[in-house]
Amino acid sequence: MPKELEKQYNPHDIESNIYRIWTESGFFNPDNLPPRHTKPFTIVIPPPNITGSLHMGHALNATIQDILIRKRRMEGYKTLWLPGTDHAGIATQNVVEKQLKKDGTSRHTLGKEKFIEKIWEWKEQYGNTILEQLKKLGSSLDWSRTRFTMDDDYQEAVKEAFLHYHKKGLLYKAEKVINWCTRCATSLSDLELEYEEVKSKLYYIKYPIKNSKDYITVATTRPETMLGDTAVAVNPKDTRYKDMVGKTLILPIHHRDIPIIADEKVEKEFGTGAVKVTPAHDLLDAEIGERHNLPILKVIGPDGKMTTEAGAICNGLKVNECRKKVIEALKQEHAFEKEEDYTHNVARCHRCATPIEPMPSMQWFLKMKDLAQRAIEEVESGRIVFHPKRWEKVYFDWLKNIKDWTISRQIWWGHQLPVWYCMQDQTGRISNSQFPISKPMSKNENLKLSAEGGSAFGGKIENSSADEQFMVSLKKPEQCPFCGHCKMEQSADVLDTWFSSALWPFATLGWPFDFAQGKPKPGSNLATYYPTQVLSTARDIVNLWVARMIFSGMEFMGDKPFTDIIIHATVLTKDGKRMSKSLGTGIDPMTLIEKYGSDATRFGLIWQTMGNQDVHWSEEHVRAGKKFLNKIWNASRFVLQQIGISNEQFLISPPEADLPQADNQFPKSNSQNITSSDKNVLERFEHTKKTVNMHIDTYEFGHALHELYDFFWHTYCDTYLEHIKTTDKEESKKVLLYVLSESLKLLHPFIPHITEHIWAMLPHKDKKMLIIEEWPE
RNA sequence: GCGCCCGUAGCUCAGUGGUAGAGCGUUUCGUUGACAUCGAAAAGGCCAGAAGUUCGAUCCUUCUCGGGCGCACCA
Numbered sequence: 001m002p003k004e005l006e007k008q009y010n011p012h013d014i015e016s017n018i019y020r021i022w023t024e025s026g027f028f029n030p031d032n033l034p035p036r037h038t039k040p041f042t043i044v045i046p047p048p049n050i051t052g053s054l055h056m057g058h059a060l061n062a063t064i065q066d067i068l069i070r071k072r073r074m075e076g077y078k079t080l081w082l083p084g085t086d087h088a089g090i091a092t093q094n095v096v097e098k099q100l101k102k103d104g105t106s107r108h109t110l111g112k113e114k115f116i117e118k119i120w121e122w123k124e125q126y127g128n129t130i131l132e133q134l135k136k137l138g139s140s141l142d143w144s145r146t147r148f149t150m151d152d153d154y155q156e157a158v159k160e161a162f163l164h165y166h167k168k169g170l171l172y173k174a175e176k177v178i179n180w181c182t183r184c185a186t187s188l189s190d191l192e193l194e195y196e197e198v199k200s201k202l203y204y205i206k207y208p209i210k211n212s213k214d215y216i217t218v219a220t221t222r223p224e225t226m227l228g229d230t231a232v233a234v235n236p237k238d239t240r241y242k243d244m245v246g247k248t249l250i251l252p253i254h255h256r257d258i259p260i261i262a263d264e265k266v267e268k269e270f271g272t273g274a275v276k277v278t279p280a281h282d283l284l285d286a287e288i289g290e291r292h293n294l295p296i297l298k299v300i301g302p303d304g305k306m307t308t309e310a311g312a313i314c315n316g317l318k319v320n321e322c323r324k325k326v327i328e329a330l331k332q333e334h335a336f337e338k339e340e341d342y343t344h345n346v347a348r349c350h351r352c353a354t355p356i357e358p359m360p361s362m363q364w365f366l367k368m369k370d371l372a373q374r375a376i377e378e379v380e381s382g383r384i385v386f387h388p389k390r391w392e393k394v395y396f397d398w399l400k401n402i403k404d405w406t407i408s409r410q411i412w413w414g415h416q417l418p419v420w421y422c423m424q425d426q427t428g429r430i431s432n433s434q435f436p437i438s439k440p441m442s443k444n445e446n447l448k449l450s451a452e453g454g455s456a457f458g459g460k461i462e463n464s465s466a467d468e469q470f471m472v473s474l475k476k477p478e479q480c481p482f483c484g485h486c487k488m489e490q491s492a493d494v495l496d497t498w499f500s501s502a503l504w505p506f507a508t509l510g511w512p513f514d515f516a517q518g519k520p521k522p523g524s525n526l527a528t529y530y531p532t533q534v535l536s537t538a539r540d541i542v543n544l545w546v547a548r549m550i551f552s553g554m555e556f557m558g559d560k561p562f563t564d565i566i567i568h569a570t571v572l573t574k575d576g577k578r579m580s581k582s583l584g585t586g587i588d589p590m591t592l593i594e595k596y597g598s599d600a601t602r603f604g605l606i607w608q609t610m611g612n613q614d615v616h617w618s619e620e621h622v623r624a625g626k627k628f629l630n631k632i633w634n635a636s637r638f639v640l641q642q643i644g645i646s647n648e649q650f651l652i653s654p655p656e657a658d659l660p661q662a663d664n665q666f667p668k669s670n671s672q673n674i675t676s677s678d679k680n681v682l683e684r685f686e687h688t689k690k691t692v693n694m695h696i697d698t699y700e701f702g703h704a705l706h707e708l709y710d711f712f713w714h715t716y717c718d719t720y721l722e723h724i725k726t727t728d729k730e731e732s733k734k735v736l737l738y739v740l741s742e743s744l745k746l747l748h749p750f751i752p753h754i755t756e757h758i759w760a761m762l763p764h765k766d767k768k769m770l771i772i773e774e775w776p777e
Numbered sequence: 778g779c780g781c782c783c784g785u786a787g788c789u790c791a792g793u794g795g796u797a798g799a800g801c802g803u804u805u806c807g808u809u810g811a812c813a814u815c816g817a818a819a820a821g822g823c824c825a826g827a828a829g830u831u832c833g834a835u836c837c838u839u840c841u842c843g844g845g846c847g848c849a850c851c852a
Binding site for chain 1: 848850
C-alpha cells in the first residue's frame with residue numbers, strides 16, 4: 001500500500017533511513033565519487049577524546065564542517081572529511097582510574113600492564129560513542145578512514161617524530177622546575193594549567209639579619225616554602241634595602257644562613273619589596289636562583305608531601321598541614337609579623353583541578369624557538385588565515401613568548417618515549433630494578449627514578465649529574481650499544497597527548513609511510529589530501545593544538561597543514577554560563593536530536609552562530625528549525641501537487657518523461673512565457689544564491705542560513721507560492737519546481753536529511769543523490 | 778597590568794554614517810488549492826552612559842559603567 005505524504009514532517013524514521021542510504025552509497029568516501037569530482041577538499045576532524053560524549057560545541061563544530069564538506073562535494077570536489085579519536089592521555093587515565101575506584105581497586109593494585117589493558121577494554125566499549133553520535137547528527141565523514149591516535153601506525157608516526165626531533169638536536173633532557181600535578185603524578189606543560197582566583201592570606205615574616213638586631217620582612221602566600229628558602233631578594237634600585245644587599249640573614253625555624261641578593265625581577269611595590277627565594281618551588285625563584293647560583297632545596301615531594309629536607313617539623317606532612325605548623329613555629333620565634341587578606345590566582349591541573357606544585361624534575365623538552373618561528377611566519381604571511389582574524393593575536397602572543405615544551409609525562413596511558421636505557425650501572429652490575437617500568441611512583445622515589453639520563457647518539461643532557469646511558473630507537477635495540485649484554489629498558493615516560501595530536505593532519509593520511517625524499521609518495525592519500533584546506537575548532541585549543549599542528553606540519557611535511565582556521569563560537573547557557581555536566585548546566589545535543597531531529601538541531605545551532613565569540617544557547621531556535629522543516633515539507637507537497645503528480649501516483653509510478661524535470665536548467669527569467677511574479681521569485685533566488693555562497697565561503701554560516709530561511713519562507717512561500725494560480729502556464733510550474741529544487745540544494749548542507757528525502761520524491765530523469773548533485777553557483 | 782568579545786524590542790540576536798530589523802513571545806483578525814508547526818496585521822526600542830569627529834552617529838574615536846573571556850603577575 002502506498003503511503004500518503006503526511007501533513008506533518010516527522011524526522012525520525014526519515015533521518016535514520018537517509019543516513020543509511022548515504023552510508024550504503026559510499027559517497028562519503030571520496031574514492032567512490034563520480035568522475036566529476038576531481039580537485040581534493042579535505043578536513044580532518046578535531047579528534048574528540050575517547051572519554052567524551054558529544055556536547056554542544058562538538059555538535060556545532062561538526063555541523064560547520066559538514067556544511068563545508070557537503071557544499072564542496074556538491075561543487076565537484078573530491079571531498080574527504082576524516083574522522084577519528086584521541087587517546088587523551090591524562091583525561092582517559094583519570095576516567096578509567098575513577099571507574100577502578102568504584103570497583104574497589106586502583107591502577108597501582110592492577111599494575112601498569114593490566115591497567116593499560118583495562119583502558120583498551122574501556123576504549124573498545126565506550127571509545128566510539130562520540131563517533132556514533134556524530135552519525136546521528138548527519139555528519140558525512142568517511143568512516144572507512146577512521147583513525148585513533150593509538151593505532152599501531154599512528155604510534156609509529158609518533159616515534160618517528162620523536163626520533164626526527166632527536167636527530168635534529170631539538171630534544172633535550174634536563175632537570176628543571178616544571179609544573180607538577182601531585183594527584184596525576186605527572187609533569188604538565190604551561191598550557192595544561194588553568195587559573196582560579198582564590199581568597200587567601202599574605203603572610204609577613206621577619207628574617208633577622210645576622211649579628212644585628214635588624215630584620216627584613218618578606219611577604220608570602222606560601223609560608224611553608226620558607227623551609228626551602230636559599231636567599232631573600234630585593235630590587236637593586238630599591239633604596240630601602242640598598243645597604244643590606246650582600247648581608248646574611250638567618251632563616252627562621254631552620255636557622256640557616258641565607259644571603260640578601262639583588263635582582264631586577266623583584267617588584268619594589270609588592271609586599272615589602274623583599275622576596276623570599278625558594279628556587280625549587282617557584283618558577284620565578286628558580287630563575288633568580290639560577291642567576292645567582294643559589295642552592296636548590298626540594299622541600300615538597302612529587303606526592304605533595306613535605307620531604308626530609310623540610311626538616312623534622314614538617315617531614316611527611318601535607319603542604320597545608322605544614323603551613324599551619326610553620327606559622328605556629330614562626331609565632332613562637334616572634335618571626336611572624338602579620339597576615340593580610342589577599343586574592344590571587346592559583347594554578348590548577350586542567351584535568352583534575354589539583355593545585356600545581358612547581359618543582360624540579362628530570363624531563364624531556366622540545367626546543368621551541370625555531371619551530372615557533374616557522375609557525376609565526378605561516379600566519380604572518382597570510383598563507384594561513386584565522387577566521388575570525390582576531391585569533392591570530394592569541395596565536396602570536398603565545399608563539400612569540402614561547403618556552404621550551406615539556407613533552408614527557410609520568411602517566412601510563414600514552415605513547416611511550418622511544419628511548420632505551422642501558423641497564424648496567426658503572427660497577428658492572430645489571431640494575432633492572434633501578435628503572436621500574438610498571439611500579440607506581442611514590443614519594444621521593446620519583447625524583448630518583450626520573451633522573452634516568454645518559455647520552456648516546458646525539459642525546460643531549462643538560463643539567464644532569466646522572467650518568468646513565470640511553471639511545472633513541474624506533475625498535476627495541478637487540479643489543480645494548482653501551483655494555484653489549486644488558487636487556488635495555490624503554491623509558492617509562494609517555495609523551496604529552498598534544499605531541500601526538502600535533503601530527504593529526506598527516507599521521508592520519510599515511511605519514512611517515514607514504515613520505516620519502518621530502519615529499520609524499522605520488523598517488524598516496526598523503527599526496528592527494530595533504531595539505532588539508534580547513535580546520536574548524538574551539539578557541540581553547542588555538543595554542544594547545546592548532547599552533548602545534550602548524551609547526552609540526554612545517555617540520556615533517558614541509559608544508560602547512562591547512563589554509564583556513566575557523567574558530568567557532570563557544571556555546572554557553574542562555575544566561576552566559578559555561579555548559580558543564582557537573583554543574584548540570586549542559587545541554588545534551590542527543591536529547592535535542594531525539595526531541596526535534598537532527599536537521600532541526602543543526603538549524604538551531606547554526607541559526608545562532610553569527611560571528612560572535614559566544615552563543616547564548618536558546619532552544620527556541622531548534623523549535624523554529626522544526627517549524628521551518630515542516631514548512632519546507634509542505635511547500636514541497638504543494639509543488640508536487642501543482643506539477644501534476646498526486647502523491648499516490650508518484651509513489652506508484654516513476655515520473656513521466658514530459659513532466660517538468662527537477663534537474664532541468666530553467667530558462668532565463670526574461671522568458672515571455674512566465675508571469676511577473678515568476679520573474680520576481682527567480683530574481684530573488686539569484687540574489688539569495690549569491691548571498692548564501694558568499695556567506696558560506698566567508699564562514700558566516702548563520703547569515704547564510706538566515707538568508708535561506710527568509711527567502712524560502714517569506715519570498716518563495718508567502719509571496720510566491722501563496723499566489724500561484726491554477727491558470728498559470730506550464731512554464732510557471734517549471735519555475736515553481738526549479739526554485740524549490742535549487743533551494744533544496746542550497747539548504748542541503750545545513751539540513752541534509754529532509755532535503756535529501758524530498759529530493760528523492762521530485763521527478764528526475766536519473767535518480768541522483770543530493771550529496772553528489774550540482775551546487776547552485 | 779595588557780588585550781579580546783559583548784551591552785539594540787519582553788527574550789535570543791541581526792544591522793546600516795542619514796534617527797532601526799528578524800525569530801520567539803504578546804494582541805487582533807483570518808481556514809474554498811501544501812502547512813494552525815499556517816496566513817494577514819498590530820503593539821513594543823531616547824540602539825548602556827558621557828564627550829568628541831561630522832551637516833548629521835546606534836554605526837567612527839576616547840572615556841565611564843555593566844557582563845563574559847584570554848594572557849601576564851600571582852613573592
